[in-house]
Amino acid sequence: KTPVGFDVSVWEFFWPLTAGATLVVARPDGHRDPGYLAEVIRTERVTVAHFIPSMMQVFLLEPAARMCVSLRAVFASGEALSPELRDAFLRDLNV
Template identity: 40%
Template sequence: VLIEHRGIVNRLRWMIDDLGLDETDVILQKTPYVFDVSVWELLLPGLIGARQVMLRPGGESDPAAIRDTIERHGVTTLHFVPSMLSQYLAAVDDGFAGVRRCICSGEELDRDLARKFLAATEGRPARLFNYYGPTEATVDVTLLRVEDGPGPVTIGRPAPNNRLYILGEDDEPCPVGVTGELCIAGVQVARGYLNRPELTAERFTADPFRPGDRMYRTGDLARWLPDGEILYLGRRDG
């Protein structure tokens, strides 16, 4: 996927501003570099003068290694895919000492897991954030700070300088509460796929609301909620 520098810069600045990251933070780099989450883990600390801690190779699947690294180095910010967060919560006690931000993305975050995290960190400063986005839109384009409450966990609201559309079969915007395909336009949309012009033309199409711009068709189903948040509903292809 051909990502532009401006998309990465927008993605990083958005995260810094929304999460309040600064030079006092210690960010754990635990995602192998072949996965897109590693982009912000690797690049963001240098933008703000934060300290970066490298997890040992293979440690991303070892709850004990993760907890030891958090405690030894005073990690304040780290990422989990939800399935690994579930394993981590089940395997260790008091696994978030000193952590301020736990970031989830890459899989759907369900309400039961969110409640387990909130219970495990009660009385601590740790906060849970749910990000959504494909590599084709520079990794993440929506964010929700997760609080306890009823119903499913949403994917929150769009990042600055991006536009999210939920479109019906005729590419018309779906009303609030109506399910459609989630499409992404704006600064974080990639150029396309390297040496795959047909797939690029299929997935990156003209933005029907901004002449001259393009949008990425995610293939994900979603709907707008009355409060302006987006509820993710899975893939169109099942």
């Protein structure tokens, strides 16, 4: 979901490929739409995702996020992740 011109995209693109995983690429600007992201995560059975905490907060407000039961690991970077947001994410999504 990270735009290709952003430095974080390097590890988001190549890490899954070097590990033998499948890379799921969101549509252009899809990273801004929590409903779309939840649908992609659910339908593609995404297991690992990366969020900046401010987007993680918005994603948690999306009712469809609770259906993202395939997630096994979620990384947060780029901003400080508060313990409250971490706990809410873990509780609400059972990651």
